[in-house]
Amino acid sequence: MSKRERKKEIPAFCIEFGKHLRALRIKNDLSVEEIAFKAGIDAQNLRKYELGKQEMKISMLKRIADAFGITTSELLSFDK
Template identity: 35%
Template sequence: MKESANLNPEEHIIRLGKRIKELRLQNDMTQLDLSIKLDIDPTALRRYEKGKVEMGFTTLIKFAEVFETSIDMLLDINISS
């Protein structure tokens, strides 16, 4: 089992935000670029990246689609036992 299984919900939100920022930078995107692709307010994106707010499932799916990855990779969890 990965260490992420021991995190509380707030720590998962912070980790997700860091992962989103990391992927955005790896893809040479600004926050404005990404917010346009996601059709969300740039302020919301900043709050997600800082781990200040929890995103809904639909938004999480949008991030996975834009970055062409899986939700479990974004969340950095191992869903298999």
């Protein structure tokens, strides 16, 4: 089995959430770098979240919500 075959499939929710995250960032006229800095994370990881290429831990969800100045509930409120 190759390394690529062992990769875990990303759930559809993560892909849709990534689209929502990107739309929210653009709506607030913020760059990836600005949100990443405010959240204390690497911009490359934030891009992966936005593209739905990486799952996010709950602690990271909280940090990103804080960077936007909203609650995690508000961040997760989008049409799925």
